[in-house]
Amino acid sequence: MAISLAFLSLAILTASSGCLSSDVVADRHALSVTRTDAAGIEIWHAVFDGGGDEYGTVIVPVSDGGLIVGGSVKQSPGSDGHALLLKIAEDGRIEWNRSFPARYGVEAVAAHADGSFTAGTGDGSLFRVAGDGTPLWSSRVSGSVPGVSGLPDGGIVAAGSKHERDIWVAVANDTGSLLREETYPDLGRGRALGVASASGGGCIVAGTTDSHPLWVMRLDGEGNVIWSRTFEEGPEFIGVMLHRIYSVREKPDGSVELLYKVGRALKGEEAGGSITVDLTLARDGSDMSVTEFYMPCPVVRASGGGYACAALESSEGNGYTMGNHLGSPIHVMKCDDRGEIVRVSAGTEAEVEIVTDILQTPDGGFAVLGGSTKT
Template identity: 25%
Template sequence: MKKNHLGEKVLVIGIILLVVGTGTFPSTGQSTQSKEMQGTFRDSPLPVEWNRTYPRPLGNSGGNCIQVTPDGGSVIAGFAGWGAWYSFYLLKVDPQGNEQWNRTFESGYTQANWVEVTNDNGYIITGKGCKWIEEEQEWVADIWVIKTDVNGYEEWNWTRLTLYPDYGTCVKQISDGGYIINDIANSNNNYNFSLLKLDAFGTLLWEKTYENKWGFSLVITPDDGFIISGLSEQALLLMKTDENGTMEWEQEFFHDIWPDCRGNDVHVTPDGGYIVGGSTSTYSTSDLLLLKTNESGVEQWHQTYGFSGTDWGTSVALLDNGDYILGGTHLGLQGVAPDRFWLIRTNCNGNVIWSQFYLPLYDARCYCIQQTLDDSVIASGAIDVSTGATCVILKLRNQTGNQPPYAPSNPNPSDGVTDVEVNTTLSWIDSDPNPQDVLAYDVYFGMNSTPPKLVSNQSDWTFDPGTLQYSTTYYWRIVVWDDPGASTVGPLWSFTTGGEENHPPNIPSSPSPADGYLGASIDVNLIWTGDDPDPGDTVTYDVYFGLENPPDIIHHNQTAMSYNPGTLEYSTMYYWRIVAWDLFGHTAVGPVWTFTTIQAPNQPPATPAITGPAEGKPNTAYIYTITGTDPDNADVVSAYVIWGDDTITDWTEFHASGESFTLTHSWAEKGEYLVRVKIKDNHGAESNWTILDVIMPRNLERINPFLLWFFERFNHAFPSLHHLFWYKNPIFSYL
């Protein structure tokens, strides 16, 4: 089978018939059936309203498919890249062809073949992806499907790994929100195609495969089935399936006339039949083709259009009056004559009304053509194909009379938005299919769904409604007029203003302990004052607390204006801060406050120790060592000593806790003496007494221990007995 792939350039040596000056070309095809011409036809081509090219900073681009978008603009799918690396290319333009955005999706040597506008105003794209097959050590083409939002950002994509090349040629969204995709494959030189059903989220639900056929174009029929045009055993294929992909019938055309014939585009006609645009091919020439069938795929007529050489038919548009516009390319001789961007308008029987090469200054090809919202035609393709490629779009002007303006779009505030400022300004975007028309606007605005007209005949795209009410829904509409008097009523939009202006919470204040306070309890509660200037606002607090400045957060989202940090350390400086939040996310950050806790409470010293001789001789000096300790290690201690002989060592100098120091004492007379010692710390707290029994040798009767206790306990009682025993025992002299 001869494979005349779209996009290949065939070199033809021959004479190219050009009608110099007019740029128009006659039909060379013949009708198989003679039909009476219908409708009103022109004998001159539609003039160009505008054409735009979209060069890439690096590499090439082309528009394989174009679709009209609800805003009157267009979306184009194709390729962008250079060398052996190409990407899916998605381009959005406004009604005047000005680029609004473009997106690329990379997967090796890839290109997008088809794009459709989806129910959510996003886009579904299919084409050829590319995967590296490790076993084969080569790149293999695989079908790739991408769903985007209205701004062209990917929402999901679907592909699958096969060991043979396959790619998507067409995709349509069906009534359940899912998608049907035409996927052609070539496995070991056996070609086939499949219908793939994906759900709305890109999950494959079913697949039906048809052997020895390629499907290039797909449309949904009135019974929710599918009609596919393509190629079958070198014949043009037209095949009908039900909604589940089960074949109902197929027809093959022209296999006995041309060795290669294919249907590249198909549409349902108003009579329930089908119109197919495509190409015929011999071994040296090819022509553009139109084929018309009835609802069962039985041919009613066909027409071919071409010159000696190579001509491709790639796309057909069905106009509202029953005419057809066939788009294609007349291939020139490389280096001798350029390729030609060719459009042919016919009546409902395929008879030529006009034929025109457009973009005469370029080496250009036409890949896709569509009818626009203003009943004109827009086409996409590429220019400078022989030296690279640049995406091009051509818009023709409808000369049937004045067209009404496009509906206003892009409202600001956006439709349905909430929390709008009460001092907002309304704005919108609009244009007219007749560029020379001057537009004026009526503004309808109010608080119900039938807003009154506030302004007439203004030229600006903005309107200031003044200060609005809080928490109120407003409705608005724009009616646009052109100067010939045609008008378009825009959609009804709405928005809701926000509540009264929210203020941030009050800055936390009045800290307790006060900022810089000294002597705070180690069990202190942190207390502050907060609140919010907006009645009804709930305020929560984050507590920051610690030993460093700034402190770390230790508790958040509490409603109480107090916090217990637990038992703190004595004599320690702490840092703290409060951050207040309201329900609207506004904050008030308090200052960093400090306080210092009290010193630890003083404890009295322990009972001191005294060591030294317990016996001795009168009038001899003896050294005694005293050791005093204090549980508060930072404290110092002083000693008080009663020697038992009417002498006292008053408070000594202070010594460190645990430090031993010495005192010297002598007794003048023989006897038994009780030495009593106590200590105090630098805070004045005193210890218990320590007693050391010291004997200066003498023949004295030892006092009864009971009497000793008695006189110690009752120091001032019984003075006569006290005197008597003191006289005999000077040990009582200390009492």
């Protein structure tokens, strides 16, 4: 069955981490997590309302079957913002929440083998909490930290921007002490948006610059560049912008997988669309495969192949979108390896106004991060 997907304009897509434009953040919101089975049928729906304006940006799995949510909270429109971490149990109970002074919220979270978590924020902070939410350490490190990945020894590799200009990558130990940090001005003005640890003590970093919508580089254990690639869009496109890197990882054979979202418009179009790109590079950085498809965000690779997406009903009534102002059941879409939709769930009992992240759980189900305006 063919399904029309509602395009979001490039103006709406300019916010990072799946956020909508400012016309929805003037209200007060509560964030929510909806757990479904493999068919997209709701198992439970948890809402966090701390009395302020709460917004979720990223959700990651925990080894005990629970979930960690990163986001932001503001107690009033004129108050300072705080970064937010929220732990949800496997059965949907909210176990704890912690907030930390920050101008912008959590953009990335790494879970560690000892049960602790490290988060990076949009204003350049790193902090770690124990499994019960107890703060362990915090550090101000850069201009923004939208990428964090755990290392085998309990440390982390973090990536973002320095002085809002240079691409920045750093390694810290499990107590928060910086062991190494480097900037890469040769790439131009930009920032990293995703990072993953790699074999040999190195890492894979991806992001965007003023000159290139996407770049990817492999670093060795000392922070030296092994290879670097930039990727361009065709001359028929305008307004090209990398909005989000859903995932970056090194596969066992050393190749690199990236799943990301880019916004672009054809020349002459008033509104563009969001394109999901699945890119695989060989160990040496050479091209292996690329798949592009139109899909409302957010998207995750599905176990057994293909993709899954969490979407809402378009308020215009002509398809699906990541956000609306009326509220909608969450529909989990399953796609094949080409990005073609093969199944759309009937929709959850709970309704939300925005979906910002999705992950697949070990049982084949899904957890969807969203939010709604408070009444």
